[in-house]
Amino acid sequence: xxxxxPSLAKGTRDFSPQEMVKRNYIFDTIKTVFKKYGYAEIxxxxxxxxxxxxxxxxxxxxxxxxxxxxxxDFLSKVKPELLSxxxxxxxxxxxxxxxxxxxxxxxxARYVVxxxxxxxxxxxxxxxxxxxxxxxxxxxRYREFYQCDVDVVGSDSLLNEAEFILIYQEALSNLGLxxxxxxxxxxxxxxxxxxxxxxxxxxxxxxxxxxxxxxIGLDGVIKELLERGFTExxxxxxxxxILLEGTNEQKLDSLKTVLSVSATGLKGxxxxxxxxxxxxxxxxxxxxxxxxxxxxITLARGLNYYTGCIFEVKTNEVSMGSIGGGGRYDxxxxxxxxxxxxxxxxxxxxxxxxxxxxxxxxxxxxxxAGTKVLISNFDKEAERYALPILQQLRGxxxxxxxxxxxxxxxxxxxxxxxxxxxxxxxxGSEEMSNDVLTLKxxxxxxxxxxxxAAVVELLKVN
Numbered sequence: 001x002x003x004x005x006p007s008l009a010k011g012t013r014d015f016s017p018q019e020m021v022k023r024n025y026i027f028d029t030i031k032t033v034f035k036k037y038g039y040a041e042i043x044x045x046x047x048x049x050x051x052x053x054x055x056x057x058x059x060x061x062x063x064x065x066x067x068x069x070x071x072x073d074f075l076s077k078v079k080p081e082l083l084s085x086x087x088x089x090x091x092x093x094x095x096x097x098x099x100x101x102x103x104x105x106x107x108x109a110r111y112v113v114x115x116x117x118x119x120x121x122x123x124x125x126x127x128x129x130x131x132x133x134x135x136x137x138x139x140x141r142y143r144e145f146y147q148c149d150v151d152v153v154g155s156d157s158l159l160n161e162a163e164f165i166l167i168y169q170e171a172l173s174n175l176g177l178x179x180x181x182x183x184x185x186x187x188x189x190x191x192x193x194x195x196x197x198x199x200x201x202x203x204x205x206x207x208x209x210x211x212x213x214x215x216i217g218l219d220g221v222i223k224e225l226l227e228r229g230f231t232e233x234x235x236x237x238x239x240x241x242i243l244l245e246g247t248n249e250q251k252l253d254s255l256k257t258v259l260s261v262s263a264t265g266l267k268g269x270x271x272x273x274x275x276x277x278x279x280x281x282x283x284x285x286x287x288x289x290x291x292x293x294x295x296x297i298t299l300a301r302g303l304n305y306y307t308g309c310i311f312e313v314k315t316n317e318v319s320m321g322s323i324g325g326g327g328r329y330d331x332x333x334x335x336x337x338x339x340x341x342x343x344x345x346x347x348x349x350x351x352x353x354x355x356x357x358x359x360x361x362x363x364x365x366x367x368x369a370g371t372k373v374l375i376s377n378f379d380k381e382a383e384r385y386a387l388p389i390l391q392q393l394r395g396x397x398x399x400x401x402x403x404x405x406x407x408x409x410x411x412x413x414x415x416x417x418x419x420x421x422x423x424x425x426x427x428g429s430e431e432m433s434n435d436v437l438t439l440k441x442x443x444x445x446x447x448x449x450x451x452x453a454a455v456v457e458l459l460k461v462n
Contacts, residue, residue, distance in 0.1 A: 009143070010137050010143065011135070011137035011141075011142045011143025011144065012142065012143060012144045013142065013144075017370065021367055021369070021370065022354065022357070022358075022363050022367050023146075023350070023354060025363065025364075025367035026175065026350055026353055026354060026357070027128050027146075027148070027350065029171060029174050029175050030128075030148060030171045030175075030348055030350075031126065031128065032174075033167055033170050033171040033174065034126040034150050034167070034171075036170075037124075037163055037166075037167055038124050039124045039125060039126045039150055039152075040124065040125055040126070041125070041126055041127065041128075042108075042111065042125045042126075042127055043127065043129060044101065044104070044107040044108070044110075044111055044127070044129070045101075045107075046100060046101060046129075046130070047068060047098045047099065047100055047101070048098065048099060048101050048106075048107055048110070049097060049098060049099075050065070050067060050092075050093075050096055050097055050098055050099045052106065052107075052110055053065055053099050053101070053102055053106060056106045056335060057102060057103075057106075061102065063134070064102065064133045064134045064135055065099050065100075065102050065133075065134065066099055066100040066132045066133070066134050066143075067092060067096040067098075067099045068096060068097075068098040068099055068100065069095055069096055070095055070096060070097055070098075074094075074095040074096075075095065077094060077095075078094045078095060079094075100131075100132035101129075101131055101132065102131060102132070102133060103131050103147060104127045104129060104131060104147045104149045105149065105151075105332070105345070106335075108125065108127065108149070108151060108332075109332045109333045109335060109336060110336055112153055112332075112333050112338070112341070113333050113336040113337065113338045116338060121153070121154030121155070121341075122152050122153065122154040122155035122160075123152065123153050123154055124150075124151075124152045125150070125151060125152075126148075126149065126150040126151075127147070127148075127149050127150075128146065128147070128148045128149075128350075129146065129147065130144055130145065130146050130147075131144075131145065131146075131147050132144050140351075140352075140355075142351075145351055146350050146351065147347055147350075148347055148348040148349075148350045149326075149345055149346075149347045150164075150167065150345060150346060150347070151343055151344065151345030152343060152344060152345070153332060153333070153341050153342070153343035154341055154342070154343070155342070155343075156342045158271055158274045158275050158278060158309070159278050160344050161184075161271075161275045161278075161308075161309045161311075161328065161344055162275050162276075162278030162279045162282065163278075163282075164311065164326070164344070164346045165182055165184070165275070165279055165291055165293055165311075166279065166282065166283075166289065166291065167346070168182050168291070168311075168313055168324060168346065169182065169289055169291040170289065171348065172313070172323075172324075172353075173289075175353065175357060175362065176357065176360070176362035176364075177315060177317065177356070177357075177360075177362070178317065179292075179315070179316040179317050180292065180313055180314060180315045180316060180317070180323070181292050181293075181294050181313070181314050181316060182291055182292060182293045182294070182311065182312075182313050183293075183294050183295075183296040183299050183311065183312045183313070183314065184272065184275065184293060184294070184295055184296070184299070184309060184310070184311055185272075185295065185296055185297055185298075185299040185300075185301075185309070185310050186268035186269075186271055186272050186308060186309050186310065187268070187306050187307050187308055187309075187310060187327070187328075188264050188265060188267050188268030188271065188307075188308065189255060189259070189265055189268035189269060189272070189297060190203060190206070190207050190268075190297070190300065191203055191262075191264045191265065191268070192259045192262035192264045192265015192266065192268060193206070193238070193241055193258070193259070193262075193265065193297070194206050195261075195262045195264060195265065196237065196258060196259060196261060196262055196265065197230070197234045197237050197238055198234070199229070199230060199234060202228065202229055202230065205225075205228035205229060205230075206225065206228075206230070206238075207300035208224075208228075208300065209221050209224040209225050209228060210225075210238075210242055210297075210298045210300070211298060211299070211300035211301075212224070213242065213298045214298075218239075218242070218243070221242065222235055222239075225238070240254075240258070241255075241258055241297060242297075242298060244297055248276065248293070248294065248295045251295045251297070252269055252272065252273060252295065255269050255297070256269055268308075271308060271309060272295060272309070275309060276293070279291070279293065296312075299312055301325055301326075301327060305327075305329060306327035306328060306329055307328055307329055307330040308327065308328030308329075308330075308344070309327055309328050309344070310325075310326070310327035310328070311324070311325055311326050311327055311346055312324070312325040313325065315356050317356070317360055318356055318359050318360065320352055320355065320356055321352065322349065322352075323348070323349045323352045323353050323356065324346060324347060324348045324349055325346065325347065325349075326344070326345050326346030326347055327344065327345075327346075328342070328343070328344040329342070329343055329344070329345075330342045330343075369399075370399065370419060370420065370421070371399045371400065371401050371419060371421045372398050372399045372400060372421070372422065372423060372459055373393065373398060373399075373400050373401075373421065373422075373423040373424065373425055373459055374400075374401050374402075374403060374412070374415070374416045374419075374421045374423070374424045374425070375389065375390055375400065375401070375402045375403065375424075375425045375427065376403055376409070376412050376424060376425065376426045376427055377402055377403040377404070377405060377406050377407065377412070378406055378409075378427070378428060379406050380406070381432070382406075382427045382428065382432065383402070383406070385427060385432050386402050386425075386427055387402070389425070389427075389437070389452055390402045392452065392456065393455075393456060393459070396456050396459075396460060397460075398456070398459045398460065401421075403415065409426075412424070413442075416442055417442065421442065422441070422442055422443060422462075423439060423440065423441060423442065423459065423462075424439075424440045424442060425437050425438065425439055425440075425455065426438040426439075426440060426447075431449075434449075435451070435452075436449045436450060436451055437449070437450055437451070437452060437455050439455055439458070
């Protein structure tokens with residue numbers, strides 16, 4: 001049998017121990033903030049019934065769902081006439097009943113409906129798990145990646161939206177980011193603008209175009225709007241709204257004038273004002289937190305999905321797409337027969353946040369910390385002497401290893417270097433006879449002879 005060269009499935013990655021420590025640092029930091037705001041963790045299975053996922057993401061999304069073949073001789077149950085068509089879509093339902101989850105939102109909706117008698121509303125949950133999409137892999141886009149979602153269902157209070165602004169501010173600040181913008185808009189404002197222009201049926205076309213303002217500029221947006229069915233007169237009315245400037249308060253005042261004939265639009269303005277009011281009230285006692293929140297009416301985010309406030313977070317420290325986003329959705333659970341349950345949620349782009357922290361060198365040394373000290377092993381006698389010391393160190397919550405077999409000093413030092421272990425304890429005949437340890441600082445190269453108790457104390461504080 002020929003040796004098969006090992007390879008990864010396209011669009012997937014291995015994570016080294018060093019990368020895992022950093023990834024867990026991000027997840028743990030964010031999870032700590034979620035818990036502080038009253039959110040509890042759930043997990044859902046990696047696979048769902050295919051029927052649960054199909055039809056929830058649109059035609060394009062359905063094509064990206066990873067289907068799982070049924071066990072056993074799955075083709076034997078397919079009608080011969082279907083097989084003869086050589087049409088994979090026609091036989092899918094016969095050969096595949098399950099699929100890998102595509103996102104965390106639809107499984108969450110399914111969870112809420114199935115557990116509606118066990119959960120208290122409003123239900124506040126967070127979820128950090130991998131999802132799978134049969135997308136074309138490219139830089140920054142993977143077929144397996146983690147989502148980091150936080151949602152509350154069963155509450156229409158805008159206090160939830162305000163708290164998400166504070167969650168973003170606190171979590172990203174705790175990760176060391178200093179300059180980022182939390183953008184907010186409201187679907188109702190966008191609907192109102194389309195109404196005022198007289199083209200409510202073109203709301204999706206309008207928002208898809210203005211959402212590209214950063215990328216293609218005003219001229220590009222105007223060109224696209226004309227192609228999508230807007231007239232020059234429509235654009236004259238849209239221009240001042242697209243180019244809205246000033247403080248959040250000034251923008252809201254301008255919108256009240258522009259949207260004065262649209263009840264829907266004014267409702268959106270009112271909701272944004274309520275969110276800002278909640279944030280200001282909560283921060284009266286905390287001057288340390290000063291979120292940079294910007295009303296951006298060109299923000300569109302998945303318009304066919306959201307119904308109220310929408311969010312997006314961008315870092316201004318490096319060139320990067322959004323590192324978070326979300327919004328209010330009505331009737332999330334309606335797809336599974338439980339009508340009228342409103343919700344709001346946001347997510348953190350953990351992979352992008354990782355890249356930002358890496359580029360800005362913001363991972364603390366502690367995030368890369370693994371083994372704190374390695375005990376040398378030169379012979380059986382030294383090994384026996386070291387074993388109780390090893391457990392004493394671990395008993396003091398110090399990550400410690402004993403080199404597992406006797407070896408030359410150079411080999412053991414190389415091992416410590418490769419694993420970035422900051423200290424090595426050297427035990428030879430002199431140390432054993434005097435009941436002292438030689439502690440070597442791998443960074444400075446300095447060595448000192450210390451009692452076991454002194455070594456424990458030194459390693460606890462360093």
